[in-house]
Amino acid sequence: MSAMKINQLEIENVKRVKAVKFEPAKNGLTILGGKNNQGKTSVLDAIAWALGGNKYKPSQSTREGSVTPPFLSVKLNNGLIVERKGKNSELKVLDPNGEKGGQQLLNSFVEEFAIDLPKFMNATNKEKAQILLKIIGVGDQLFQLEEQEHDMYNQRHAIGQIMDQKVKFAKEQPYYPDAPKEIVSASDLISKQSEILARNGENQKKRSQLQQLQQQFEFENQRIQELEMQLDELKNTHSKTTTDLEIANKTVQELQDESTEELEKNIAEIDEVNRLVRANLDKDKAEDDAKQYQQQYNELTSKINKIREEKTELLNHAELPLEGLSVVDGELTYNEQKWDNMSGSDQLKVSTAIVRKLKPDCGFILLDKLEQMDADVLEEFGKWLEEQDLQAIATRVSVGEECSIIIEDGYIKENDYTTQPPNPTNWKEGEF
Template sequence: MIKINKLEIENVKRVKAVKIEPTSAGLTIVGGNNNQGKTSVLDAIAWGLGGNKYRPSQAEREGSVVPPYLHIVLSNGLVVERKGKNSDLKVIDPNGQKGGQQLLDSFVEELAIDLPKFMNATSKEKANILLRIIGVGNQLHELEVKELEIYNRRHAIGQIADQKSKFAKEQPYFPDAPKEPISASELIRQQQEILARNGENQRKRQRAQQIQQEFEVQGREVNRLTAMLNAAQSKYTELQQDLAIAQKDAIDLLDESTTELEANIQQIDEINRKVRANLDKDKAETDASEYRVEYDKLSGDINAVRQQKTELLTTANLPLPGLSVADGELVYNGQHWDNMSGSDQLKVSTAIVRKLKPDCGFILLDKLEQMDLKSLNEFGQWLEQEGLQAIATRVSTGEECSILIQDGYVVGQEEIEFQQKPGEIDAGPTWKAGEF
């Protein structure tokens, strides 16, 4: 990995003249009070390595008659210079060959010289950068689209099931009602059949009464007509037999009542209302049950897609152990970005930026005063472990600062005398990180 071995900066923004040799691995903190030139150091490095798009709007130090001068020595032997009236770029490789911005761009990651750009991005943007560099962005996007589609279908099914269940609960139920609606014409037909049978019974009763009358007349005729006794007796006997049969038939007859049918005919609308209510309730309960089955199936499909996403990220070449993406956001050791400690946020950002261009072994960080000493120490130890270099600023003059800037100088370099030739710095002392 390529790192910054040495910096010489003159007349850039608030910097008057500084020489710095950052630590090769770990955290180099440029400290000092406000408006002393700390951020100007980082801006000068960004301009020197990132190109003119990082040139400060007012690059030359106010009041200076000497143009800005930048001299950066990298660990791969490259020397990067900007000097002269136009601050032209010159890149010299170890073999003495000249290069340009294209050579620097091949290994200098843009976010490494502007890490806050990554840290201030939205959660979705951070996650997309990570997914892009590990090469699973498109696959994960397809799985997320599939998961959302199934989720929306399941949500709709669940709503319908809930509506059906609610409707079924609200419906009245009539246990005494028949299973099917009643037909008025069928009831009338049944009534007519009963009336016909009753009419036949009445005819038989009338016949019995008629025979009874004839029998009585004939009996009187027997008393009156003795001469005709034999004939009358025969007729009498015959009639007596017929009478016995007729009376027996009449005794066994039982008229059917039409009262219930008449009541049903009168109440057919009410009965059918109850039947329909029962059918609606049964149908709603059946529908609700079927939708619940479909809901459970879709839940299984969602879990299967989520498992695919987990496996995809588990097998991916992630830049940091414990780092992943969940619901479109970065997650580190189970915590989303807004719940990560400041140290963890810096670890995640640095690891992702390093993954973008693995040859870029340094990052620039401005304004670390919001971090406590414990977090700074943890971050510095992690950088050393990973062999990474970070140059950062902090409004502080405490012992955690590797270098102190005051009035545009590194403390201890105030007596540097500038040469008359523009862009050259007197060969005064060079402060190495960690000497404070």
């Protein structure tokens, strides 16, 4: 079944419209031109009301000064005839077989955004992106990837901040190469000092033995003098004692006391020494921490890049309604430009393509204020609409040859430029 389009429109006494009847082009653009306040937008509002229901009914629907209530008739290419007429503008929908229908039938093939495009265009960029992702069927998958990327990005950001702090701290810390590698303990130093003093005490004992031998030597000399008779024996004893004395002298000379000066200095300066040690340890730890955080940062970066590749792959394989459309960081883009950086014509083109995809059974769209498109862009846009088998009824403040119909004072004005001249019937207010 082909998409639903509008074959013919009849509108009377709606807002600024007095009486308008025309057949829009089957495909491409039908431009309603004219000066300001002549009834161009009123035609679009009337179509939206006729097909979209009373929620699109203008607040002042009846033309000012008219005693006749509004009349709307829309003939569709599927054979349906939609009418609103009478005091209460009651809806009547007839199919080719004469069967009646209602608003529910119209809602089944009329896309809301097609008759109210500003609603889509005024949505936030993220809302537009969600609509696009919904219609191409990758919204849930992309949302999960976006969540993962967001969480990892936040983790990486936090780790990066800590890493920078550690690197900065390590650079600012002084380093003392001559300081010990570990904290110095006062009790350990005192214990070492006690050991040295004990060894020195042993040396002192040996020195005391030397004095005893010297005393004995003197005593024996005296005894030699006194005891001539025991001279030989004493000489032998004396000789032995002399030998022992020489040995004792030699041993004592070789004994060296250990100095505790360095230990005493370290004990006195233990706080300063330990300050240097702690500074070195802090610097080493900060550098080690920075390396660990750098590793975590790099791992998260790899994971984020992988997720982004998955997102790109997901969108590359999706059936997008317009080449160049994408979603980046949860926002809609076209040719790598976000919505606020797109030209007005690109915004219309993107909106039209997405709305067309939302409900393929709806083959038309209403566009207001095409003044933002120059003649070349307008022609290109019209060709694109034809390629998409899409019918667009649009307004433009202009009376140039690009306009299909000129609206003047609520009527269709015959114009040499119009590509589809209106029915030559002379209109009278309240009649068709």
